[in-house]
Amino acid sequence: MDFLSIAVTITFVVLSISLLLSLIRVVTGPSLPDRVVALDLVAFLVIGFIATYSISVDQPVFLDAAIVLALIAFLGTLAFARYIRYTNTQMGE
Numbered sequence: 001m002d003f004l005s006i007a008v009t010i011t012f013v014v015l016s017i018s019l020l021l022s023l024i025r026v027v028t029g030p031s032l033p034d035r036v037v038a039l040d041l042v043a044f045l046v047i048g049f050i051a052t053y054s055i056s057v058d059q060p061v062f063l064d065a066a067i068v069l070a071l072i073a074f075l076g077t078l079a080f081a082r083y084i085r086y087t088n089t090q091m092g093e
Helices: 005-027 032-057 062-090
Strands: none
Touching: 005 032, 032 062
């Protein structure tokens, strides 16, 4: 086994554990903003999975999918932040 395959395996294990913990946070989050931040973390962990897989199979074309997912996750977070600001403004806070 070479160094790259060991590093990819370790990376997949760490990303899997992180994904499991963040999914638990999405389900049990105490508030809606906590759940959205955890969901954003899930999106970025999936981006990490895609990037690691792209490196392991030596196909850089998968990185395009990671970039698209990053943009969608960023726009979703911005939309939620604007929603929170709008609802707080309407409530007089």
